[in-house]
Amino acid sequence: MKKIKLFVCLVLLLVGCQPQPQTQPQKEETKNTVSCHFIGDLLYEKPYYDWIEDDSQDKGYYDLVRPYLQNDDLSIANLETPIGGKELNISGTGYSFNASREIGKQVASLDLEVVSTANNHANDRGNQGIDNTLDFLKEKDILAVGTYYNQDDRDQGKYMTIHGIKFGFVSYTYATNQIVSDENQAKVALFNRPSDRKMTQAYKDLLTKEVTQTRENCDVLIAMMHWGNEFTYDISTQQEEVSQLLSDLGVDIIIGNHSHCSQPMEWINNNRTLCMYSLGNFVSADPIVDRTHQEFKNAYNVSMMVSLDIVEENNQISIQNIDYIPVINYYDEHLQNFKLIPYDQYTTQYETSHYHYHNGLTKEWIQQTYQKLIPEKLSNHQLQ
Template sequence: MKKVLAMLISMVFLLSACGKEEQTYTATAGKPVPEVKTVKMAVVGDIMVHDYQYNEAYDPATDTYNFMHNFQDAKKYFEGNDLVIGNLELTFGGTDRPYSSFPCFNTPDSFLDAVKDAGFNLLTTANNHSMDTGKAGVIRTLDKLDEYGIEHFGTYRSQKERDTIFYKEVNGITFAFLSYTYSTNGIPVPDDYLVNLLDADLMTADIREARQNADVVVVMPHMGNEYEEYPRDVFVEWADLMFEAGADIVLASHPHVLQKMEYRKVDHGNGEHDGFIIYSLGNFISSQTTPPRNASIILHLTVEQVAEEAPNVTEVSFVPIWTQFRNAADENYFVVRSVTERLSLSQAEKDAQIRPKDQKRLEEIHHETASFLLGREIPFSEMQEEYIFPKN
């Protein structure tokens, strides 16, 4: 009888349990474990193709351009990231006009093969070279990006496109992406919707609208003075305006050299949380080979959202990089390299791949990049492939 009673009680408990939604509890507190959503981003600066790069990529036997080697060393630092973002500072204007670089960039479509292969899936197109091949070039560039499956924001084909903020849900977190440029180098913009210009009223209205629908608002302004390593007050004020309007992350470009970065405490009515800014990402690839324009970083950001709390930028790290433009045989050869990886080679390997003066330059870049961004001397004994940026 006792056995039968015990079986009946067990069945009651089992049936009761089947009618309830399963919950996860911590081992210690007996409370439900809050859901944690995580998004990882890799971000780089200016993606440019100058004449030296065209000439090196050109194969006269086939009359084609092959850029595939440009990012083969760097692409591993993009793997495992949900978003791989850069500033596309050129246009794909097509073959109706000659290929060209500064002052007006018209790049072979095949460069997109290398960009896509590297892992880029999101590009800002608002910069001072957006109008280099006119309205037709703006539209054709967007069409080519669509063809390659690379998403974009900052330039548009219509007023409706411009007024539709770019949202992207990643791992349950909704991001909004906006970008603006200070100028189009004096080239007229025949229709206002083609390029987002850095206008306080326009930008503030866009950010506030994005804030209503997004968990994280990312703004990528094209601003700053070229080749200056510290942002002037006016650009700090522009960044402050972006944060006040509702931005969580600001990723700026245009100076072609690195500028400082910092965490920012922000509160947009959903609780104080950690935001982030870098005032200039520098060059990712270009033919600007003189120091410090040939040194930059691959920036890694981790965004986490716990339950319904405001998302935080929980970790920032960076990989110092260098654009090699000539190989050990002193031939043009454009490849984005990890500084630490090259410095860690044996001397024989260095000599086989890198000119002696570039070996010296790599040591300088390590100091310029790591010590500058971390705010302290980083001796070679502490050299790392990737550095964690500390929260102060």
């Protein structure tokens, strides 16, 4: 495997290189770049279904974000709604979710390469829902990570080679809403005991075994984690402990979700691992969110789309050009005209007509929130 060397672009300066003798032929340099975008939860809720009416039509919902994902090499999202199909009862309310194949086609239209399927909704429709989701994603050539047909499927590991760089993927969740039976434990990857959310030695050993095996067979290892607490910008003690463990095991990038808001992004373990604790909801449609106060009702509607490049040059790999842009999940005061809007395209007309504008969801609030979450050392850009 190639030697992994992670650093923030433009921070590391190479000095003291000795010139080659003129009589010695110059070694031809090779450089491969994989451009990436990481987005948050795809959570399909009832108001969105009500708006599209015929769920085969997205009515332009994704038009402004689709180009980002179609013009890169690797796009990753958290699919938090099973695509179990109409035969398993479509639902976008409460704690039980399931989408139709038509919604699945909307997901596929984003040109995602990888989705995490390990989250608390993974087992909402049981084994059949898991298998139907995996079947659909396989049909659309999207790599699913975190739920599996069986133990053999899980043991094979999940890999993808892009521009000569081999990526490995793992994904885990803290629990599922519907408990996975003992005989089906292989179908959903858990990182802790769901009854009390404690990482027992047995769960730690299993995670260590799987991550280590994947690390041995790839150049870049990405872990997708459904973890932490909902409706908070703060990182939990468990997130800190698990991220440290993953980094020690050789994970290069951690993509977190579950909090329904964005959380900090930082280098951890002496710049060994880039950790995004939570990207927030990319797709969602709950205007009420009765489980929290107004700050996080607003945050529920804004996610973080992270972009970066994985660069291989002369057998060394680096993470470069780390950047992000907030994406606003727009809908008007009548719960109509849903649209995903990157911050730089969020016009005054969109801003002032958003359902939550008069509750404080403004461009100024977005700017202030993300400036607190993301340190300058990771991204030099200033939100305008």
